[in-house]
Amino acid sequence: MHRLDWGTVPTWASAVLTGGSLLLGFYILLRDRKKEERADALKIICWHERGERYVTHVLNASE
Template sequence: MSGIDWGSAPAWVSAFLTSGSLGLGFYILLRDRRKEEITEAAKVFAWTEHDGDVTTTKILNGSASPITSAQVLVEIRGGNGLVLENYGFNELVMPGETAGIQTDRRIDGPGSPKLIPWSVEFATGDGTRWVRDLWTGGLHRHGYTNVLHAGLSRRKARKARRERIKRITRA
């Protein structure tokens, strides 16, 4: 009985190169899909407008698909520790539409804690959740970290973790 035939060197090289080209093809497909997702999400704009004692946070859907579950994350500054609260927009913002939500600049008038909008969270048509930072305009995929997506700087994020952030979700 003869030994096992391991094939020739050209057959091994061919198999290795075929595997490499398949891996590269899948990588390119995933990279292109991520670019398309980011391009669609980048067409959603958010900003704040101040009018007296009211801050209005607005969101404009410039993408080709509707966005859902839009909400603004507001910091309550001046209380005990760092408290973040969600305020919801419309359930559905169609392409080309603008939606807004108003928040008071202070909870109970002069001398009370301030309400400062930090970021806007939304989901694109394919279900991917995104966060638009209102201070820098940056766009981030939701959920990579539990605090940075709120639009906080790394320093504030560390401080928030130490103070054990309290998140209150409004229905």
């Protein structure tokens, strides 16, 4: 019978660390994108006035 060669500890460690660093990189990219979208959304102001009729105002203060 043939025995499987599972590699060495440094090979496994480098594979796990490389995969972890890729996942961390994607997480940071998604987090930064969400921060930018939230910052843009916070620049939009909406308020509602009641009088003879209902009026809704929206102000977009973003660039």
